[in-house]
Amino acid sequence: MQQRVHFLTFSTPDLDAARAFYREGLGWHPLVDVAGEVIFFQVAPGTVLGLFDAEKFAQDAGMPSPAPVAGVTLSHNVDSAEEVSVAIDRLASLGAELLKPAQVGAFGGIFHGLVRDPNGIVWEVAHNPGWSIGDDGGVTFG
Amino acid sequence: MQQRVHFLTFSTPDLDAARAFYREGLGWHPLVDVAGEVIFFQVAPGTVLGLFDAEKFAQDAGMPSPAPVAGVTLSHNVDSAEEVSVAIDRLASLGAELLKPAQVGAFGGIFHGLVRDPNGIVWEVAHNPGWSIGDDGGVTFG
Numbered sequence: 001m002q003q004r005v006h007f008l009t010f011s012t013p014d015l016d017a018a019r020a021f022y023r024e025g026l027g028w029h030p031l032v033d034v035a036g037e038v039i040f041f042q043v044a045p046g047t048v049l050g051l052f053d054a055e056k057f058a059q060d061a062g063m064p065s066p067a068p069v070a071g072v073t074l075s076h077n078v079d080s081a082e083e084v085s086v087a088i089d090r091l092a093s094l095g096a097e098l099l100k101p102a103q104v105g106a107f108g109g110i111f112h113g114l115v116r117d118p119n120g121i122v123w124e125v126a127h128n129p130g131w132s133i134g135d136d137g138g139v140t141f142g
Numbered sequence: 143m144q145q146r147v148h149f150l151t152f153s154t155p156d157l158d159a160a161r162a163f164y165r166e167g168l169g170w171h172p173l174v175d176v177a178g179e180v181i182f183f184q185v186a187p188g189t190v191l192g193l194f195d196a197e198k199f200a201q202d203a204g205m206p207s208p209a210p211v212a213g214v215t216l217s218h219n220v221d222s223a224e225e226v227s228v229a230i231d232r233l234a235s236l237g238a239e240l241l242k243p244a245q246v247g248a249f250g251g252i253f254h255g256l257v258r259d260p261n262g263i264v265w266e267v268a269h270n271p272g273w274s275i276g277d278d279g280g281v282t283f284g
Contacts, residue, residue, distance in 0.1 A: 007219075075150075107202055124203075137186075
């Protein structure tokens with residue numbers, strides 16, 4: 001199996017809250033938005049974030065009941081510490097729960113903050129001076 | 143905040159098991175592999191999968207204790223139903239737990255199977271005839 005993720009899909013108890021947060025709040029544009037079922041956002045070249053109704057998610061995965069999202073973090077990198085603070089404040093103003101205010105990270109030489117979205121997805125916003133993406137999409141750690 | 147995921151990071155109780163599964167089993171090449179701390183694999187242009195020691199993950203996210211991975215699925219798309227079956231068998235042979243044998247999916251007109259990796263990450267392998275990636279990385283649903 002190739003080293004490639006095409007979809008990351010989250011169990012989503014409240015799709016309306018997800019729509020309000022990502023579409024109306026952050027202004028993101030969905031590839032697909034089916035009320036009561038799923039919202040897809042493209043979040044990297046060839047890669048899609050899926051917010052899938054929690055009952056259908058469990059059914060599709062052969063699980064007996066929906067499980068809250070846990071043990072995973074999505075990170076969005078920005079170009080400066082200042083932008084971290086602005087983004088964390090913005091996410092909190094849209095109703096995300098503040099988990100960690102913008103600060104120097106314990107690992108990796110980064111400046112970051114973390115919030116939890118209305119459906120339990122944890123987002124980190126980070127400034128990582130040692131990280132870069134080349135023209136070919138290749139990631140480098142400095 | 144832009145519509146972009148740069149890292150997806152999982153709480154990983156057993157990094158040695160992760161290394162055996164992804165590096166030795168699947169032959170994936172890490173960007174970084176620090177024993178007892180983290181393994182990074184690039185899984186899309188500009189996007190990295192991080193397997194982060196569970197204790198450090200919790201500490202970094204300001205959580206009181208490690209939480210098992212739940213409520214999320216990573217999907218890898220392949221070009222045929224036959225390839226789904228081959229990949230699911232391969233993953234199971236490497237020690238993944240079979241959650242759903244390769245079969246027609248309930249949603250989206252796909253053929254898929256699901257497994258759980260040694261640290262709780264659920265992978266779907268899918269053939270989705272209505273999905274494609276353009277030369278610019280743009281995803282289309284048919």
